[in-house]
Amino acid sequence: MKGKKTADERSSYKDSWRAWLRAEIAYSPTQARMQRLYFGWLRFIENPMAVIGLAIIVFICLVALFASLIVPGSPTAQELEIRLTSPSAEHWFGMDELGRDVYTRIVHGSRITLLIVLLVAIIAAPVGLAVGTVAGYFGGWIDTILMRTTDVFLSFPGLVLALAFVAALGPGIENAIIAVSLTAWPPIARLARAETLTIRNSDYISAVRIQGASNWRIIFKHISPMCIPSVVVRITLNMAGIILTAAGLGFLGLGAQPPSPEWGAMLSSGRIYMFESWWIAAMPGTAILIASLGFNLFGDGLRDVLDPRDE
Amino acid sequence: MAFVEFANLSVVFGSGDALIRAVDNVSFTVEEGEIFGLVGESGCGKSTLLRAFCGLNDNWTGEIIINGTHMKPRREREFYKQVQMVFQDPYASLHPRHTVNTALLEPIKIHRLDKPNERIVNALLVVGLGPNFRFRYPHQLSGGQRQRVAIARALILEPKIILLDEPTSALDVSVQAEILNLFRELHQSQGLTYILVSHDLSVISHLCNRLAVMNNGKLLEQLDVKDLTGNTPKHAYTQELFNASVGYTERLSESAGRLKEGHD
Amino acid sequence: MASDTDSTGNNLLNVENLSVTFNTHHGTVEAVRDISFTIGREKVGIVGESGSGKTVTGRSILRLTPKMASVTARRLEFGGIDLCRATERQMREVRGKQISMIMQDPKFSLNPVRKVGKQIREAFLIHRKVSKTEARERTMDMLNAVQIRDPKRVYNLYPHEVSGGMGQRIMIAMMLIPDPNLIIADEPTSALDVTVRMQVLRILDDLVSEKGLGLMFISHDLNLVATFCDRVLIMYAGRIVESCRASELHQAEHPYTRGLLDSLPKINERREVLPILKRDPAWLEPATAS
Numbered sequence: 043m044k045g046k047k048t049a050d051e052r053s054s055y056k057d058s059w060r061a062w063l064r065a066e067i068a069y070s071p072t073q074a075r076m077q078r079l080y081f082g083w084l085r086f087i088e089n090p091m092a093v094i095g096l097a098i099i100v101f102i103c104l105v106a107l108f109a110s111l112i113v114p115g116s117p118t119a120q121e122l123e124i125r126l127t128s129p130s131a132e133h134w135f136g137m138d139e140l141g142r143d144v145y146t147r148i149v150h151g152s153r154i155t156l157l158i159v160l161l162v163a164i165i166a167a168p169v170g171l172a173v174g175t176v177a178g179y180f181g182g183w184i185d186t187i188l189m190r191t192t193d194v195f196l197s198f199p200g201l202v203l204a205l206a207f208v209a210a211l212g213p214g215i216e217n218a219i220i221a222v223s224l225t226a227w228p229p230i231a232r233l234a235r236a237e238t239l240t241i242r243n244s245d246y247i248s249a250v251r252i253q254g255a256s257n258w259r260i261i262f263k264h265i266s267p268m269c270i271p272s273v274v275v276r277i278t279l280n281m282a283g284i285i286l287t288a289a290g291l292g293f294l295g296l297g298a299q300p301p302s303p304e305w306g307a308m309l310s311s312g313r314i315y316m317f318e319s320w321w322i323a324a325m326p327g328t329a330i331l332i333a334s335l336g337f338n339l340f341g342d343g344l345r346d347v348l349d350p351r352d353e
Numbered sequence: 354m355a356f357v358e359f360a361n362l363s364v365v366f367g368s369g370d371a372l373i374r375a376v377d378n379v380s381f382t383v384e385e386g387e388i389f390g391l392v393g394e395s396g397c398g399k400s401t402l403l404r405a406f407c408g409l410n411d412n413w414t415g416e417i418i419i420n421g422t423h424m425k426p427r428r429e430r431e432f433y434k435q436v437q438m439v440f441q442d443p444y445a446s447l448h449p450r451h452t453v454n455t456a457l458l459e460p461i462k463i464h465r466l467d468k469p470n471e472r473i474v475n476a477l478l479v480v481g482l483g484p485n486f487r488f489r490y491p492h493q494l495s496g497g498q499r500q501r502v503a504i505a506r507a508l509i510l511e512p513k514i515i516l517l518d519e520p521t522s523a524l525d526v527s528v529q530a531e532i533l534n535l536f537r538e539l540h541q542s543q544g545l546t547y548i549l550v551s552h553d554l555s556v557i558s559h560l561c562n563r564l565a566v567m568n569n570g571k572l573l574e575q576l577d578v579k580d581l582t583g584n585t586p587k588h589a590y591t592q593e594l595f596n597a598s599v600g601y602t603e604r605l606s607e608s609a610g611r612l613k614e615g616h617d
Numbered sequence: 618m619a620s621d622t623d624s625t626g627n628n629l630l631n632v633e634n635l636s637v638t639f640n641t642h643h644g645t646v647e648a649v650r651d652i653s654f655t656i657g658r659e660k661v662g663i664v665g666e667s668g669s670g671k672t673v674t675g676r677s678i679l680r681l682t683p684k685m686a687s688v689t690a691r692r693l694e695f696g697g698i699d700l701c702r703a704t705e706r707q708m709r710e711v712r713g714k715q716i717s718m719i720m721q722d723p724k725f726s727l728n729p730v731r732k733v734g735k736q737i738r739e740a741f742l743i744h745r746k747v748s749k750t751e752a753r754e755r756t757m758d759m760l761n762a763v764q765i766r767d768p769k770r771v772y773n774l775y776p777h778e779v780s781g782g783m784g785q786r787i788m789i790a791m792m793l794i795p796d797p798n799l800i801i802a803d804e805p806t807s808a809l810d811v812t813v814r815m816q817v818l819r820i821l822d823d824l825v826s827e828k829g830l831g832l833m834f835i836s837h838d839l840n841l842v843a844t845f846c847d848r849v850l851i852m853y854a855g856r857i858v859e860s861c862r863a864s865e866l867h868q869a870e871h872p873y874t875r876g877l878l879d880s881l882p883k884i885n886e887r888r889e890v891l892p893i894l895k896r897d898p899a900w901l902e903p904a905t906a907s
Binding site for chain 2: 067068069070071073074078244245246248249250251252253254255259263264267268
Binding site: 394395496525526527528529530531533534537552553554555556558559578581582593594595596597598599600601602 | 666667781810811812813814815818837839840841843844845876877880881882883884885887888889890891892893894
């Protein structure tokens with residue numbers, strides 16, 4: 043067990059890890075990849091803002107993960123006698139209009155926010171990447187069809203488009219996620235296409251073509267990996283927008299349905315009480331702000347590290 | 354019968370006013386086991402010709418005949434086991450996100466060859482790189498090392514013909530010598546045929562026995578390497594190239610460049 | 618290292634014990650190590666392979682090195698100005714006006730969205746306070762001086778509309794118009810075709826002789842430098858390992874120079890195997906004798 047090692051043994055264990063990462067020669071694909079990540083990490087942490095962003099994201103993740111441990115109560119439990127009380131020692135963020143502890147709701151609401159953000163990213167990024175790389179690589183009418191479709195999606199303001207889909211599909215968190223994903227993939231497709239256009243004439247792509255690689259192999263194994271860094275950065279920077287769009291839907295009552303502690307919905311219901319009981323709206327609003335900020339700072343830092351042109 | 358034959362090969366881009374004859378009715382042959390040089394400056398069509406030959410470019414007209422078989426614009430997979438290419442810029446011809454191992458494994462996987470490990474280790478040995486290089490990324494390699502990896506990659510499919518597109522112009526002088534020696538050695542040990550494209554007459558004359566001079570898409574003349582230095586009459590442009598490669602001299606440079614940039 | 622004085626005995630640039638160190642993640646890199654040389658009104662070639670420090674040397678004189686580089690020198694003096702202790706403002710006076718830099722590829726050193734004539738004119742106006750018309754006149758003169766036969770037409774072209782050789786001549790015009798005393802040329806002809814190269818070099822040669830300028834010609838092309846320049850400095854791993862007259866290069870003594878010369882394929886001397894340069898770790902140490 044690690045705990046039973048002496049201080050010397052523990053520090054030499056750490057040293058051997060560091061030696062493995064800093065070794066001149068890599069002896070396996072894993073070691074090569076780990077080394078690359080390690081040096082990327084070193085570059086990332088040079089940027090204090092990026093580290094702050096990462097810290098915020100990690101913090102929110104931890105809060106979401108351990109929500110039930112942090113706040114023992116239920117986010118929907120009501121204590122109507124003390125409704126609308128201001129922040130105090132027992133209820134840090136005060137009580138809302140239905141006597142629910144705002145702090146508990148914020149903490150549980152982080153799960154919903156993270157869920158939305160994660161699912162949207164998982165749906166939108168691959169779709170955008172696929173559409174963009176295929177359009178960019180093949181060109182011609184494939185490019186035209188795919189890009190004009192993308193343009194149609196892009197020409198709608200995000201919230202309006204999401205609204206239209208939710209209106210058609212019905213309110214609820216799953217439909218909200220689908221709706222927001224549909225607004226998030228077009229910019230990714232544009233980006234991936236632009237990158238593909240630059241890359242497809244490179245010598246290393248020509249080299250694999252004259253090895254007899256099929257088009258799909260080239261797109262999947264050779265072109266996409268080059269687009270991934272910018273797509274990752276872009277989607278991270280878009281996460282702030284995703285959170286806000288989801289919050290907007292929630293604000294309009296079209297996202298997560300009550301009594302779910304989704305931050306946007308909390309913001310909406312707190313609106314009427316804004317002047318007397320400011321905390322009901324201000325707390326979720328601040329939470330949204332901090333989450334968006336975290337993703338923005340992290341995304342900026344990622345961009346500095348992942349720019350393939352550096353290499 | 355020649356091993357490789359180009360007959361009336363033309364590659365045309367654009368149309369109407371913007372028509373460019375990148376390769377204009379070029380014909381020549383290459384014997385098996387020969388190192389044939391193609392010399393010219395930028396825009397003369399030599400690289401376009403190579404690309405048409407190896408299947409990167411399919412809008413050519415004319416005939417490309419390899420070992421008696423007439424080539425169609427779309428190549429079959431088997432073709433790529435016969436002809437491979439080494440590109441000019443070692444900094445651009447390796448995928449930046451793939452290790453050396455992945456780069457060498459790719460052709461093996463595409464053609465479903467057996468014994469991948471052995472082939473990779475062997476290919477690296479043949480080009481003078483040890484197994485330590487297997488899991489490096491291109492940015493961890495020097496220019497010469499990258500070019501060696503590119504050569505190993507070209508050799509993995511055991512081709513008979515290798516196209517060399519300015520393979521040493523991006524390399525340092527000392528590294529160039531090593532790579533040229535490597536090419537010579539591989540040529541002898543593996544019985545390869547090379548078509549070497551370069552603007553550098555000294556590289557061409559070092560490796561090749563015969564060469565052709567191109568300018569503006571046209572093939573100006575074919576000659577033996579020993580005719581370069583001898584007194585045999587040459588096309589004025591060939592003489593120009595020769596003079597320029599000797600070095601800078603005030604008198605001769607007055608006429609230089611006029612043939613290339615006639616439209617000043 | 619013996620400091621060869623130039624033909625007139627008057628040195629424009631004096632460099633003593635110049636060192637440039639880069640601080641990176643992977644450790645400290647000594648790009649330039651303790652080099653000393655002078656340049657007078659002559660053409661001095663600095664030859665080396667990649668990593669020799671030749672480009673960093675050129676840039677450190679004009680203080681154009683990246684932030685992570687630290688430049689130290691016992692003496693870095695140009696025409697009486699101490700380039701080590703000069704303020705950024707003083708450096709801006711030097712750059713372009715007294716020392717110009719010509720870079721390798723006009724594709725990357727000319728602004729793609731401005732007409733070339735305007736760029737040359739601007740180069741002039743930055744350093745001289747004259748009217749725009751006069752600046753335009755001077756630009757036309759300069760375009761003529763670099764053998765551009767139709768200056769009025771070329772004035773209005775964009776960089777992508779001119780060929781490589783013409784672009785480089787435009788670059789030369791732009792760098793010479795403020796009448797500098799020293800030109801630092803970093804691989805000025807490496808991106809050009811061989812025949813065009815000779816033309817551009819002749820123009821550079823004529824201008825340098827006419828105006829009595831100093832020229833620092835940085836290149837990897839040993840042969841070119843040996844035939845074009847007056848003196849040659851060979852750099853290896855950040856040090857100057859050889860310094861001699863260009864005409865005497867082929868009798869060079871340092872094993873690195875000899876190794877380089879031998880490993881070049883020669884057009885009239887066919888050898889089966891080119892001798893490979895064997896790097897002696899002793900070359901990394903400072904020279905014991907000068």
